[in-house]
Amino acid sequence: MNVTGHTRRPASIRDVATAAGVSYQTVSRVINGHPSVRPSTRERVLAAIEELGFRRNATALALASGRSRAVTVLTANTTHYGYASILQGIEEAARAASYAVGIGVLESAEDAAVAAEVQRAADAGGGIVVIAYDPAGVRALAAVPAGLPVVGVVETPATPPGGDRPWVWADDREAAYQATRHLLSLGHETVHYVAIPSSTRRTSARTGGWRQALKEAGAPEPRPVQSSWGPAGGHAAGLKLARDPSVTAILCGNDDLALGVLRALHETGRPVPGEVSVAGFDDAPHSAFLTPSLTTVRLDFTGLGRSAFALLHGVLEESAPVAPHPVSVPELVVRESSGPPPAGT
Amino acid sequence: MNVTGHTRRPASIRDVATAAGVSYQTVSRVINGHPSVRPSTRERVLAAIEELGFRRNATALALASGRSRAVTVLTANTTHYGYASILQGIEEAARAASYAVGIGVLESAEDAAVAAEVQRAADAGGGIVVIAYDPAGVRALAAVPAGLPVVGVVETPATPPGGDRPWVWADDREAAYQATRHLLSLGHETVHYVAIPSSTRRTSARTGGWRQALKEAGAPEPRPVQSSWGPAGGHAAGLKLARDPSVTAILCGNDDLALGVLRALHETGRPVPGEVSVAGFDDAPHSAFLTPSLTTVRLDFTGLGRSAFALLHGVLEESAPVAPHPVSVPELVVRESSGPPPAGT
DNA sequence: GCGCCTTGTGTGACCGGTCACATTCATGCG
């Protein structure tokens, strides 16, 4: 309406109050839907709000009420598929609940750096979601001071990370178990494992599922190959494994690693799936379009993010029902990269 | 120090003041580094701060001072490589300047939805960075009310999107130009183009660079194939192009599209680069590990994000020097997917 | 000795909301 060239200070509830001829408290009642406001009064206030383009100041609201309707997501990474999808799920749910979403990247797993980042997140005032799939995340989750509303997105339900704090998970253990069984069922003697960083600890869910499947089948358990997150790490691991002719099946900690492994096998002249079968983890969007397309396990990261937010939302507002630990069931997706072992073996 | 079971209200400057035996204003001076505070006093205050574990309340600071040391990033997507990398760059720079980073996803390009999201970003109080690579982003940038500190990350410097507002860009036009010239220089008669959503408009930078290279070489200009962002879109486009035997070179709007195109060519039995050459855009981490590895143009998205923040930072605090429009130079990366056209042509 | 400027410190108001309580007026009920 009012088009002066200058940027004017936005209208406050007191401005609205004078415009409507009521007290600021009445305005507050109207915007909060308090019942005992005479309809005619409400009408007038709403008109004034409309006319002045009033919007409730989020900062003042947070300061006065203590609640800030905000979530900060702490994560070691924003670009990898799994992380980015979880973040997206959180944002989606947060937006629906009109919460603001902040992010903090844990660039280093060093304690001081992690603590600093946790502090920053705590300063933001709202709730915190920590993606604790890796060392930095796990430490961050542990470093969140007690009493702060926090939810962890973790690898496995078997090891409660922060003791009493709520968490959500996709069942990586089950997923790794399924993928490994799939490969074994094709006739492979055993399955080698290329691990993402956190998954080397004995307690890791992905490693655990793989190990369990091997044990149940009475298959020998090769040493997992420690790797990084990206295709470069997978490539290096793949070159190593390719040298060993007994290797006929490889499970990778994520699809990016699998991509690197595929490339390494290609470079060393070992056809997939003719000689070696490869399975990934996560079902990233590109996996279906690789050549050969990648057998993998699909995890619902977006849903995981939504659940994390729902849980946090429940903690922040007692009114909101706390979701019962929602575990999304992983789904094996069989594609071209897995098949029976070569006949000669 | 003080370990009571209950979560106590954090210390305020007044708590510190009484503990140090000074007024709250003196505490404020100390935490702001004001010069005229007697060293001995400063000492006492710092000791009290330390002892009470005082941290300045960000919300109160924002309310009182007006500045909120926060950036909100508006983007249509958080999972695609380019977007995620820009976000990461922004976060990195923001963290270094101890700014909080918020994100808002533009789920729909519909005007009302975009406007709502812009409002939310504005409500957050700080600066705004809009990633305007696509219709939703472009609209969001246009919808930001004048007077708000905002920086756009845009496709091309040729079309100032918001008129007077600052923006940064990676030179997509130049990148597309380089990639197209590379393919032409290999001997291809022309280069087909599979476009990402925004790039179909005539003003688009990527399309423009491609077109310019064709024109300069006197090559015929085929109709660009409109596609989506992901590999599925590239796959569909690739199937279409594969039917045309005259197609020997394809430039894709991003590496994910290229991946889909590669797959489509594989499925239709057209060897790459034997019969068809393919080039991508962005140099995503996986592109080097595809089979065939992908010729592409590398863009420094992270650097772009950092620049965007630097620019915004300059706007928010006059003290900070405003970076001169920093354009990162794209770099052509030649890999296996491009080569000379088949001899018979 | 006086005025004046500078240094160090304190006081009150304010940012824009919420919250606890006070006040007014119309009802219902004994």
Add this chain to the structure above:
DNA sequence: CGCATGAATGTGACCGGTCACACAAGGCGC
């Protein structure tokens, strides 16, 4: 008819900082 009750509204303090200004003490010039 008097009084308790509840609806409708207003007042003052408060959240935790900042800002503008006041004020005391000390040094300097004249």
